[in-house]
Amino acid sequence: MKEVYEIAVVHGDGIGPEVCAATVEVVKAALGPVNPLRFTEYPAGAEHFLKTGQSFPEPTFQACRAADAILHGAGGLPGVVHPDGTEAGLDFTLRLRFELDLYANIRPIRLFEGVPSPLSGVKAGDIDFIILRENSEGLYAARGSGALLRGEVAVDTLVQTRPGIERIVRKAFELARKSSGAPRDGVRRVTCCDKANVLRSYAFFRSVFDEVAKGYPDIATEHALVDAMAMHLVLKPGHFNVIVSENMFGDILSDLAAATVGGMGMAPSAEIGETNGFFQAAHGSAPDIAGKGIANPYGTILSAALMLDWLGHKHGDEKLNRAAGRIRRVTEDCLAGGLLSADLKGSASTHKIAHAVCDRLATVP
Amino acid sequence: MKEVYEIAVVHGDGIGPEVCAATVEVVKAALGPVNPLRFTEYPAGAEHFLKTGQSFPEPTFQACRAADAILHGAGGLPGVVHPDGTEAGLDFTLRLRFELDLYANIRPIRLFEGVPSPLSGVKAGDIDFIILRENSEGLYAARGSGALLRGEVAVDTLVQTRPGIERIVRKAFELARKSSGAPRDGVRRVTCCDKANVLRSYAFFRSVFDEVAKGYPDIATEHALVDAMAMHLVLKPGHFNVIVSENMFGDILSDLAAATVGGMGMAPSAEIGETNGFFQAAHGSAPDIAGKGIANPYGTILSAALMLDWLGHKHGDEKLNRAAGRIRRVTEDCLAGGLLSADLKGSASTHKIAHAVCDRLATVP
Numbered sequence: 001m002k003e004v005y006e007i008a009v010v011h012g013d014g015i016g017p018e019v020c021a022a023t024v025e026v027v028k029a030a031l032g033p034v035n036p037l038r039f040t041e042y043p044a045g046a047e048h049f050l051k052t053g054q055s056f057p058e059p060t061f062q063a064c065r066a067a068d069a070i071l072h073g074a075g076g077l078p079g080v081v082h083p084d085g086t087e088a089g090l091d092f093t094l095r096l097r098f099e100l101d102l103y104a105n106i107r108p109i110r111l112f113e114g115v116p117s118p119l120s121g122v123k124a125g126d127i128d129f130i131i132l133r134e135n136s137e138g139l140y141a142a143r144g145s146g147a148l149l150r151g152e153v154a155v156d157t158l159v160q161t162r163p164g165i166e167r168i169v170r171k172a173f174e175l176a177r178k179s180s181g182a183p184r185d186g187v188r189r190v191t192c193c194d195k196a197n198v199l200r201s202y203a204f205f206r207s208v209f210d211e212v213a214k215g216y217p218d219i220a221t222e223h224a225l226v227d228a229m230a231m232h233l234v235l236k237p238g239h240f241n242v243i244v245s246e247n248m249f250g251d252i253l254s255d256l257a258a259a260t261v262g263g264m265g266m267a268p269s270a271e272i273g274e275t276n277g278f279f280q281a282a283h284g285s286a287p288d289i290a291g292k293g294i295a296n297p298y299g300t301i302l303s304a305a306l307m308l309d310w311l312g313h314k315h316g317d318e319k320l321n322r323a324a325g326r327i328r329r330v331t332e333d334c335l336a337g338g339l340l341s342a343d344l345k346g347s348a349s350t351h352k353i354a355h356a357v358c359d360r361l362a363t364v365p
Numbered sequence: 366m367k368e369v370y371e372i373a374v375v376h377g378d379g380i381g382p383e384v385c386a387a388t389v390e391v392v393k394a395a396l397g398p399v400n401p402l403r404f405t406e407y408p409a410g411a412e413h414f415l416k417t418g419q420s421f422p423e424p425t426f427q428a429c430r431a432a433d434a435i436l437h438g439a440g441g442l443p444g445v446v447h448p449d450g451t452e453a454g455l456d457f458t459l460r461l462r463f464e465l466d467l468y469a470n471i472r473p474i475r476l477f478e479g480v481p482s483p484l485s486g487v488k489a490g491d492i493d494f495i496i497l498r499e500n501s502e503g504l505y506a507a508r509g510s511g512a513l514l515r516g517e518v519a520v521d522t523l524v525q526t527r528p529g530i531e532r533i534v535r536k537a538f539e540l541a542r543k544s545s546g547a548p549r550d551g552v553r554r555v556t557c558c559d560k561a562n563v564l565r566s567y568a569f570f571r572s573v574f575d576e577v578a579k580g581y582p583d584i585a586t587e588h589a590l591v592d593a594m595a596m597h598l599v600l601k602p603g604h605f606n607v608i609v610s611e612n613m614f615g616d617i618l619s620d621l622a623a624a625t626v627g628g629m630g631m632a633p634s635a636e637i638g639e640t641n642g643f644f645q646a647a648h649g650s651a652p653d654i655a656g657k658g659i660a661n662p663y664g665t666i667l668s669a670a671l672m673l674d675w676l677g678h679k680h681g682d683e684k685l686n687r688a689a690g691r692i693r694r695v696t697e698d699c700l701a702g703g704l705l706s707a708d709l710k711g712s713a714s715t716h717k718i719a720h721a722v723c724d725r726l727a728t729v730p
């Protein structure tokens with residue numbers, strides 16, 4: 001338990017500032033007058049890069065590393081790229097992941113009441129699982145180091161290591177044990193998603209998964225090839241509990257899964273290492289709607305709830321966990337009550353949603 | 366135009382023999398008494414591997430290479446693996462792709478009348494596009510050559526080359542030009558799907574795409590990141606016309622897209638090089654339902670229609686294209702008439718479907 005938790009806040013690009021500001025309001029409202037969180041803003045992102053030539057200033061990095069947690073809006077603007085063609089505004093997210101070794105990317109996928117799903121015949125509660133994306137190796141190990149030879153041959157290298165796989169698979173089993181959402185058939189289950197039939201590194205991922213699984217006899221396990229998994233997420237999303245996969249596959253599958261529960265605006269994410277925690281919605285900076293006040297803040301708000309939970313557990317500070325629970329309940333109520341942003345076919349502005357959530361938090365014990 | 370076209374038929378594993386035999390019947394019925402196709406069966410696959418130690422006998426390979434076209438059921442059985450953990454029963458498909466340089470994997474995605482979609486609010490015709498999967502490089506270049514060091518570090522290498530990208534992108538524009546299905550808004554469009562924001566080889570894919578696109582000013586173009594694309598395929602499938610992508614991404618996206626139009630049983634595929642053509646449904650061998658006579662043969666039947674079209678165009682033999690058109694029309698009618706297999710929530714057996722298609726072919730001009 002700490003008296004003050006330092007939260008490094010980075011607004012980033014596009015709709016980042018809007019959803020981030022809304023979320024900070026909500027967290028303050030959830031914690032009330034004795035709020036132990038101190039929010040400090042630091043610059044990073046594509047706009048900062050355009051202004052200063054730096055996408056991720058060293059002081060911002062140091063502050064993030066030293067902070068108790070990092071809260072981010074969204075980063076990146078199309079066309080703002082490095083010489084190799086990759087986006088400058090993503091340095092913030094990608095460097096934090098690798099330099100702070102945030103190996104576990106936890107992406108809860110849940111269909112809330114009131115939120116329309118593109119899948120026919122599913123209702124709130126039918127979809128409730130976690131995609132656990134390995135966040136420190138895999139194909140992303142090649143980021144910034146891919147080779148281009150004579151403008152003719154480009155090479156990126158996918159690396160998977162035993163310790164890297166072991167720790168993410170252990171995390172998957174731990175999440176399955178304590179997950180509140182259980183799959184439709186009442187079984188706690190971890191699904192290993194890979195491409196073991198074709199590629200050696202994924203066969204290795206599967207074999208390490210099988211070894212680690214022996215230590216968790218209380219949890220059911222299964223394998224799914226990534227192509228089949230993409231299909232399953234559409235055809236039987238209610239089957240899953242915790243899905244664990246390599247970094248690139250996790251990136252694709254988590255967006256796909258988000259599409260089934262209302263889209264990227266409803267997709268929170270927690271990126272966690274041994275020491276640091278980094279929280280942001282899984283969506284991008286959506287420059288097309290930036291500044292209009294219509295961005296969906298729920299993904300970032302729900303990410304902040306993950307932050308409070310993580311801080312609470314880490315520091316044995318139950319009031320943070322209680323605040324997280326209240327944010328989740330109020331969010332649920334607001335969505336069920338029809339407080340929907342434009343992406344959810346509603347008409348509530350970012351501000352309106354944030355204020356409604358704050359007002360309601362004041363009345364909920 | 367040839368008097369005889371040699372078709373190498375490989376039944377493979379699981380449901381492969383059932384759907385393959387059904388399809389050969391259908392093709393014969395479509396061509397009638399003056400059938401110029403000579404079907405010859407050759408062994409390959411996981412069962413053959415278990416019996417003989419060989420997954421892809423050299424005579425089968427030679428016959429496939431020499432044939433005018435190759436027709437395959439499905440390959441692979443879980444657990445029948447090489448020492449590196451990859452599946453032996455997939456050697457047939459993978460070696461053909463690489464050794465015959467079948468660089469273009471064409472996967473038409475179409476929602477037929479009568480076929481249930483898991484997406485709400487879509488109807489027949491709303492979904493009608495092609496996923497063009499690069500089939501000769503990308504992450505699959507690592508197949509059989511991935512490294513595992515001291516049981517600790519596994520590495521697979523993703524390779525993308527300028528000539529490899531150029532030819533698949535050109536193919537995408539040619540397909541868009543002649544595609545019958547046009548997107549909802551009436552625009553012919555090629556979508557480049559990549560992960561250019563993070564990885565250099567995909568940024569290279571995009572830059573080569575942009576260069577090649579200049580040669581096709583009549584076709585609209587756009588970029589989509591693979592994670593966003595996975596979402597789009599669920600949220601706005603009617604937007605797309607031709608989607609071109611790297612091998613691994615194409616594998617994932619084509620299964621996902623198939624899920625939206627009835628599942629893997631409805632997913633035909635054509636794998637084409639400069640010389641050879643290889644035709645099989647995109648589904649696996651489904652050992653759980655093998656031998657029960659309930660497998661869905663439509664995917665393989667529609668793949669055979671792609672084969673007839675390809676042979677017809679290649680050899681200027683219009684009667685083959687007419688037969689392809691008749692198979693497609695009759696298939697459409699049978700589906701619309703409710704002739705559905707178990708995977709489509711119907712009760713028609715493989716045989717019943719094949720016979721109905723054949724009967725109807727006899728009456729259609």
Ligand SMILES: CC(C)[C@H](C(=O)O)[C@@H](O)C(=O)O
Pocket residue numbers: 076090093094251282563592
């Ligand atoms: C912004 C980008 C670097 C990122 C990724 O590719 O991982 C995003 O898509 C995500 O899922 O967090």
Ligand SMILES: CC(C)[C@H](C(=O)O)[C@@H](O)C(=O)O
Pocket residue numbers: 198227441455458459616647
């Ligand atoms: C069977 C397997 C080798 C194959 C692949 O991974 O390409 C399959 O999933 C496909 O899509 O054709």
